Amino acid sequence: MTISEAEAVVMDVLWGKAPRTAEEILAEVGPSQNWQEGTVKSLLNRLLKKDAVHAERDGRRYLYTPLLLREQYVQQESKGLLDRLFGGRVAPLVAHFSEQRKLSEKDIAELRKLLAELDNEQH
Amino acid sequence: MTISEAEAVVMDVLWGKAPRTAEEILAEVGPSQNWQEGTVKSLLNRLLKKDAVHAERDGRRYLYTPLLLREQYVQQESKGLLDRLFGGRVAPLVAHFSEQRKLSEKDIAELRKLLAELDNEQH
DNA sequence: AACTTATGTTTACACGCGTAAATGATTGCG
DNA sequence: CGCAATCATTTACGCGTGTAAACATAAGTT
Known part of the structure; x- marks a missing residue:
């Protein structure tokens, strides 16, 4: 189960600091990405389905924590490129x-x- | 206009040797990829639309030649990864x-x- | 209790991709 | 000439993605 590029942007925020709420993620990523709140929510839900993040209820909202480690992700991505383009x-x-x-x-x-x-x- | 992974497989064949017919491409790539002829044709047509290959009629069939250079492609891909994951x-x-x-x-x-x-x- | 606000959940929709089936056109053969 | 073989072109279809609108729900406010 691979995570998409937009999803990776969200992960990046969480790798920077976690746990975070959806709102905080939007605040950090919205300006550069021009996303609406719904977009971030969707991405978070897809990441949940992929078991890449964990959500813990905190009152009315959720706190999101990365489960997939940055190191793992970087590993997959770079290995993919290395194998495809440089014979590994x-x-x-x-x-x-x-x-x-x-x-x-x-x-x-x-x-x-x-x-x-x-x-x-x-x- | 980016070229997809399946498209890149076709390009790879052409980078190896060109010009080639669709049939030759299939012959080289079919076994490992398990593609039907139609699949290769579709990919070639998408590559044509993206101006990544050129087709020259040769009697009843076409000879395909890469326009996008391997070096360009490798460049884009690696720069993308480098920027996204390693701060360039x-x-x-x-x-x-x-x-x-x-x-x-x-x-x-x-x-x-x-x-x-x-x-x-x-x- | 009704209304508003904050937040999450569901549904949507167009687009590219992987994969091919269906259809069309051209040509060689009987 | 009519048919079969050979290519190419068109159409299709399900899936993931990017992007969000619509809807639901809970909690705070008057």
Whole structure:
């Protein structure tokens, strides 16, 4: 059961801070997304059906908490792309960005550090 | 105008070798995908509408050629993911795979080489 | 108790996608 | 020439998505 892009926007809010009410979610996401309240409610209900969030009654409203972890989601998404486009290998992906000149100085520095760490830990 | 996943499967065949007839595409993709001929035709027509492929009549059938380049497609897809999930920065993405233990020895070697090259060329 | 407000639940609707069946057109064969 | 085979084009249909309107319900207010 995959979660859609609009649903992921809602999850993002919850990953930022939870639990939250529908209203709070709308407040954070409405401006950029131009959504109505009903839209957010629908998305939350679909996420409930998909067991991606949990809702706990709090008086008249619900508090929503993510069940699906950001890490899991990121994992699925990136693995999908990696497999589909780069034969499941990371180096070609980085090479791609490199050719596209999408590697910032900071990226390069961090990559270097990462490799150095891998060198030590050997894991 | 984005191209869907099933459409991308067809594009993949064409990126491998073009021009091709619908029949050839089916032959290459049918087994793994379990598609009927009509399915491939529909996908080709949708790709035509999206200007992702070009069709040239050849007697009774058409020869299809990709207009959208693989590089463009890969670019869009990866940028999308990168922006949505890693704030547009490459290093965090690689770090993610690293944590997931998805970096093969070969990946690491290649990344190292890549960084070395970047070092020289300074581009 | 009736009315308003806040919130959630149900229903809707158009669009793209995956998948194909139905139909149409062209051509080779008997 | 008429029929069968070969392609292509049109139509279909269920499902998920993006987006919300309509409806229901509970709680606070007069």
